[in-house]
Structure formats: C-alpha cells, structure tokens
Amino acid sequence: MRLLTGSLFVFIVAALVGLGATWLSLTGDLRFGALTIGSWTAYPRIGTPDADPYARASIVRTGLLPIGLGDGVSFIARHDDAGRPLDGRCTIAVSGMTPAARFWTLTLYNAGGGLVANSLGRYGFTSQEVLRHADGRFTIAIAPRASAGNWLPTGGVERYQLALRLYDTPVGVATRAGNETPMPQIVTTECP
Amino acid sequence: MIRWLLLLLGGLLLGGIVHLVTMMMAPRTATQDAYARLALNAPVNTMTQIAAPQPGDAILTFMDPAFALAVCRYDLSDGSLKFSVPVSQAYTSVTFYTRQDIAYYAINDRAAGRRVIELDLMTPEQRAQLPEDEDVTAADRLIVESPTETGLIAVRALAPEPGLMPMARASLEAARCQRAD
Numbered sequence: 001m002r003l004l005t006g007s008l009f010v011f012i013v014a015a016l017v018g019l020g021a022t023w024l025s026l027t028g029d030l031r032f033g034a035l036t037i038g039s040w041t042a043y044p045r046i047g048t049p050d051a052d053p054y055a056r057a058s059i060v061r062t063g064l065l066p067i068g069l070g071d072g073v074s075f076i077a078r079h080d081d082a083g084r085p086l087d088g089r090c091t092i093a094v095s096g097m098t099p100a101a102r103f104w105t106l107t108l109y110n111a112g113g114g115l116v117a118n119s120l121g122r123y124g125f126t127s128q129e130v131l132r133h134a135d136g137r138f139t140i141a142i143a144p145r146a147s148a149g150n151w152l153p154t155g156g157v158e159r160y161q162l163a164l165r166l167y168d169t170p171v172g173v174a175t176r177a178g179n180e181t182p183m184p185q186i187v188t189t190e191c192p
Numbered sequence: 193m194i195r196w197l198l199l200l201l202g203g204l205l206l207g208g209i210v211h212l213v214t215m216m217m218a219p220r221t222a223t224q225d226a227y228a229r230l231a232l233n234a235p236v237n238t239m240t241q242i243a244a245p246q247p248g249d250a251i252l253t254f255m256d257p258a259f260a261l262a263v264c265r266y267d268l269s270d271g272s273l274k275f276s277v278p279v280s281q282a283y284t285s286v287t288f289y290t291r292q293d294i295a296y297y298a299i300n301d302r303a304a305g306r307r308v309i310e311l312d313l314m315t316p317e318q319r320a321q322l323p324e325d326e327d328v329t330a331a332d333r334l335i336v337e338s339p340t341e342t343g344l345i346a347v348r349a350l351a352p353e354p355g356l357m358p359m360a361r362a363s364l365e366a367a368r369c370q371r372a373d
Contacts, residue, residue: 006199013203018210026218049296049339057218059293060225064254065346068287068298074254102302103283103350105258113253115245123245123257128282128352155247165256167283167350168300 031055035175037183040075040164044173047071062113072101072167080186086161088116088144088154090191094162095139096184101169103127106140108152109161116160118153125150138184162186219292226252226293227265227344234265237273239347239367244357258352260360264345264369268338272314272372275345279307280363283350286311290340297336304334311336312372313345345369 031054033045046055047069059066067074079085080092098104107124110116115123125140130150132138140150142162154160164184175181222228229251234240241262245255255261266273277284279301286309287298301309312335319337347367349360 006195009196009199010203010206013200014206014210017204017207019214021207021211022214022218025215047295047298049290049294051294053212053215053218056292056294057215060219060222062253063224063226063229064252065226065287065289065293065344066295068285068295070298070303071285071287071295071300071348103352105256105350107256107258109254114250115247115257117247123247126258126350126352163254163256167285168302 025054026057026061031058033173035171035177037075037177037181039077039079039081039186040183041077042073042075042171044069044073044171044175047073048173064113067165069172072165072169073171075164075166075183077162077164077186080188082188084188085159086142086186087188087191088157088160091141091143091147091189093139093141093187093189094184095137095187097137097182098127098164098184099166099169099171099175099181101127101166101171103167105163105165105167106130106152107163107165108142108154109163110157111159111161116153116155116157118155120151120153122151122153125152140184143190227289227291230263230265230344234263236265236267237369237371239264239364239369241361241364256348259348259350260357260364262347262364262367264347264367265342266313266338266345266369267342268313268315268318269341270371272312272318273369274310274372275313275367275369276308276310277347277367278363279304279309280349280360282352282356282360284309284363285348287346287348288313288336288338289344289346290338291342292340293344296339299334310334313338314372315341 035042046066104127130138141147142152144154144156285300351357351360
C-alpha cells in the first residue's frame with residue numbers, strides 16, 4: 001500500500017510538473033538565445049538547424065517560416081523604450097539607425113502576426129522607401145491618424161508589434177549589443 | 193516526512209524527463225505549421241506563387257509584405273531535384289526548410305554571385321550515389337543536402353517599393369523546381 005501511494009504520488013507530481021512546464025513554455029513563448037538591443041529582440045538561432053526544442057515548438061505552433069540566417073535576421077518589439085506596450089491609439093516615433101544590412105523592412109503586425117487593415121494599405125516601410133534626415137537617420141511616425149513624413153498607420157488597434165528585418169546582414173548568432181548594432185529607438189510621444 | 197520529500201524529488205526529476213520528451217514531441221503534433229498550411233495549395237515538386245499577405249488573409253503568420261514569395265514543396269523519395277531562379281533587381285533569397293519548418297540552408301543573390309541561382313537538392317544517400325566524374329562536373333553547381341526527404345524551398349524577391357512588386361513577381365514566375373532526370 002505504501003509503495004502504491006508512493007509511486008502514485010511520484011507519477012502525479014511528474015505529470016503535473018512535466019506537462020505543466022511544457023504547457024507553460026508552449027503558450028508563454030519561452031525561448032533561449034535572445035539577442036536584445038533596446039526594445040528589440042531577435043533569436044538568430046531560430047533560422048538555423050541549431051534551433052533548440054523551444055524554438056522549434058514555437059515555429060510550428062505559430063505557423064511561420066523563420067528567416068534563414070544566410071538570408072537575414074528578424075527583430076521584434078512589443079513595447080517602447082520605456083516599457084509601455086505598443087498601443088495603436090497612441091503616436092509612437094521609431095527613429096535612429098539600423099545595423100549594417102543591404103535592405104531592411106519595418107512591418108506592423110497584430111498580436112497574432114497578421115497585418116492590420118488601414119485606409120492607406122500601408123503595412124510597413126522598406127529601407128528604400130523611408131525618407132531620411134540629412135545625417136541618414138530616419139523617423140517613422142506610427143499613429144492612427146495621418147502625419148507628415150514617414151507615417152505608418154496603426155488602424156487604431158489596441159496592441160501591435162513591430163518587426164524589423166535585416167536582409168543580407170552581418171548581424172547573427174555571434175552579435176552582441178553595442179555600438180556596431182544601433183537599433184532604432186521607440187518612443188511614445190502622444191497618447192490620448 | 194523524509195520519505196515524502198524523497199518521493200517529491202523523484203516526481204520532480206521524472207517531471208523534468210516528461211517535460212523534455214513532450215517538448216521534443218510537440219513539433220510532430222502540430223497541424224497548423226507552415227508546411228501543413230502550404231500543403232493545401234502547393235503541389236509537390238512544383239513552384240507555387242504565394243499570394244501577398246492581406247489583413248485577415250495570410251497563409252502564414254509574420255509574412256513580410258515587401259516580398260514576393262514562391263514555394264516548392266519537395267519530396268525527394270523518387271530522386272533529386274534541380275532548382276533555379278533568376279535574381280531580381282533588388283534582392284532575392286532562397287531558403288530551404290525541413291518538414292518541421294527548420295531553415296537548414298539559406299543563400300542570397302550576392303552569395304550566389306550570378307544572374308541565376310542554380311542548386312541541386314538531394315538527400316545525403318542520393319549524394320553518396322553520385323558517380324565520381326559527375327561530382328566533378330557538378331562543381332559549378334551548388335549541391336544542397338536535405339536532412340529530411342520532404343520539405344520546403346522558399347524563394348523571396350524584394351520589392352523595395354510597392355510599384356516594383358510586379359517585377360519581383362515576374363522573377364519568381366521564372367523559378368523552376370523539378371526532378372533532375
């Protein structure tokens with residue numbers, strides 16, 4: 001009887017801990033090997049055969065085709081530099097420079113990774129489209145209402161995320177945050 | 193009391209194993225992964241143009257709207273594949289994915305260094321069976337070894353401005369993915 005209750009206890013603990021941890025890591029998007037610069041986070045290893053089991057599970061669960069590391073690197077931002085979640089009802093300025101890359105694209109996605117409908121049919125900017133200041137820096141205004149310069153409409157959604165993708169770039173698994181990897185700042189400038 | 197603590201410790205250790213095993217198994221149970229989504233409209237060993245993502249209508253998540261995308265869902269069980277795509281004006285990349293959507297090889301137009309990216313795709317067994325002399329003449333063709341028998345080739349062409357999207361599409365229309373023999 002002692003053996004039975006004992007082993008039953010062990011199995012219940014094992015099932016709760018094991019399956020619970022799996023469930024948490026699948027739904028909570030637990031991942032390793034993050035490269036975080038400012039508000040931006042990339043997982044360069046997700047585009048390689050070295051992707052760990054957590055990254056693999058995340059890839060198939062979300063239904064994306066990750067960018068291969070020989071192609072580029074994808075950075076995601078879900079909050080501004082002050083830690084506030086990106087809110088589509090506010091005006092947010094993304095400004096500064098990007099690391100060396102032949103091309104980059106900045107795209108606005110909803111929480112599920114889909115595009116957000118807007119009257120302009122504009123979902124992002126490419127490095128060639130963006131208007132720059134004299135020193136090569138740029139400012140993109142992400143706002144629900146039209147503004148001068150680079151305007152990326154939010155469609156008024158409550159939460160969104162930004163993806164900055166660098167194509168043909170030296171940024172990769174060995175990259176550290178530093179002067180050679182300047183990522184744009186994200187600042188909420190106006191919030192009703 | 194000590195007995196229960198030991199049992200708890202045993203349960204935690206076993207739970208760790210359960211966690212690792214279920215994490216490794218998780219990709220196999222997925223039904224909504226990119227390969228499964230594309231399998232619905234992409235025939236085997238044929239290039240298929242994938243429609244640009246629209247709000248509320250995108251076959252994959254996190255698609256880059258600045259890129260034209262074409263995929264070849266391959267099956268190497270009957271022999272190797274030849275793949276080619278002319279490079280577009282701006283930027284073209286080719287990425288190879290396993291059945292579990294892991295990118296195992298990616299090359300862009302600059303790394304390929306010519307007007308047409310040409311690749312031979314085969315399993316390690318098929319490569320081992322290549323005759324010696326053929327291996328030499330194949331030196332100017334890039335050979336990619338697929339770790340799985342099935343998988344995906346994704347070709348992406350950048351349209352730096354929306355007006356250039358038709359040109360990016362046109363270069364992908366010329367992409368070929370077919371049996372080698």
